[in-house]
Amino acid sequence: MFGNKKLLATCITSVVAASLSFSATAATNLKLSHNQDRNHPVHKSMQFMADEVKELTNGELKIRIYPNGQLGTQRESMELLQNGALDMAKSNASEMESFEPAYGAFNIPYIFRDREHYYRAMSGEVGEQILDASYDKGFVGLTYYDAGARSFYANKEILTPADLKGLKIRVQPSPTAVNMIKLMGGSPTPLAYGELYTALQQGVVDGAENNPTALTNSRHGEVSKVFSQDEHTMIPDVLVISSTSWDKLSSEHQVALKKAAKDSMMFHKDLWSEMTDAAIKQAQDEMGVKVVQVEKQAFVDAVKPMHDEALNNPAIATYVTAIDALAQ
Ligand code: GCU
Numbered sequence: 001m002f003g004n005k006k007l008l009a010t011c012i013t014s015v016v017a018a019s020l021s022f023s024a025t026a027a028t029n030l031k032l033s034h035n036q037d038r039n040h041p042v043h044k045s046m047q048f049m050a051d052e053v054k055e056l057t058n059g060e061l062k063i064r065i066y067p068n069g070q071l072g073t074q075r076e077s078m079e080l081l082q083n084g085a086l087d088m089a090k091s092n093a094s095e096m097e098s099f100e101p102a103y104g105a106f107n108i109p110y111i112f113r114d115r116e117h118y119y120r121a122m123s124g125e126v127g128e129q130i131l132d133a134s135y136d137k138g139f140v141g142l143t144y145y146d147a148g149a150r151s152f153y154a155n156k157e158i159l160t161p162a163d164l165k166g167l168k169i170r171v172q173p174s175p176t177a178v179n180m181i182k183l184m185g186g187s188p189t190p191l192a193y194g195e196l197y198t199a200l201q202q203g204v205v206d207g208a209e210n211n212p213t214a215l216t217n218s219r220h221g222e223v224s225k226v227f228s229q230d231e232h233t234m235i236p237d238v239l240v241i242s243s244t245s246w247d248k249l250s251s252e253h254q255v256a257l258k259k260a261a262k263d264s265m266m267f268h269k270d271l272w273s274e275m276t277d278a279a280i281k282q283a284q285d286e287m288g289v290k291v292v293q294v295e296k297q298a299f300v301d302a303v304k305p306m307h308d309e310a311l312n313n314p315a316i317a318t319y320v321t322a323i324d325a326l327a328q
């Protein structure tokens with residue numbers, strides 16, 4: 001009798017010990033959704049981040065990346081994330097302004113003087129404040145990825161705002177982007193990125209605006225043959241995690257994830273330069289896209305009211321002022 005009790009106690013102890021050691025080493029798996037292909041720089045940089053986080057946590061924290069909008073458009077991914085059905089997503093600050101107005105500060109045309117100014121904002125205090133602004137809306141920003149400067153592409157040169165007259169230009173689903181095209185004199189058509197190739201091909205839109213990887217990685221250069229470099233915006237991609245998934249992580253895992261995310265932003269910086277130079281070359285040499293330089297001043301003047309309005313908009317004024325102060 002006594003012997004059996006002892007045996008039972010030993011069994012219970014080892015079951016408890018086994019389950020404790022299991023939970024101590026059990027891996028946390030996070031799902032991350034985005035809308036680019038596996039060869040795109042942002043996919044490679046997020047893979048770099050996932051590899052680093054796995055290493056920093058001895059394999060305890062793993063991130064599985066779902067590319068190509070497999071889990072939905074950027075908007076749908078953000079909604080899944082807010083509903084607890086997805087842990088992480090990469091979106092663009094343009095679309096993010098509908099989920100957290102602070103991101104609207106990045107969407108003002110010509111707010112950045114150059115790439116150094118853009119990096120000072122993304123990696124500085126104002127960038128951090130914007131990433132931290134959305135916890136109560138169900139997500140936390142982890143880092144930014146350079147998404148270059150956005151310019152127009154269509155089947156005609158767009159050298160002045162007057163060239164946009166009568167053109168349906170696809171924009172990201174963002175009130176600021178819609179406003180920008182209106183002020184420049186074109187007709188804005190908001191569409192999800194994944195729908196754009198077909199929309200260009202079928203003439204639903206006459207053109208769009210993006211960085212050069214849209215011409216190559218997303219093959220828009222097969223349809224639109226002129227890229228006019230007015231470089232109206234520099235809007236970063238943003239990596240976010242749901243507040244629920246964030247809160248479930250141990251503080252060690254939170255530190256590791258934040259470090260890996262930041263490191264991947266700097267990894268991405270060089271990769272972005274290399275891959276966009278290559279994209280311009282490929283678009284010209286292999287796809288027959290004409291790349292034209294643009295005298296920007298008329299575009300700058302057309303959208304100047306947006307900057308003035310932003311300084312009077314309480315949701316973003318302090319961020320816009322802080323970004324302006326980083327211009328040298
Ligand atoms: C860029 C950006 C994407 C975005 C896309 C778009 O490629 O990096 O995050 O989805 O523009 O225009 O929708």
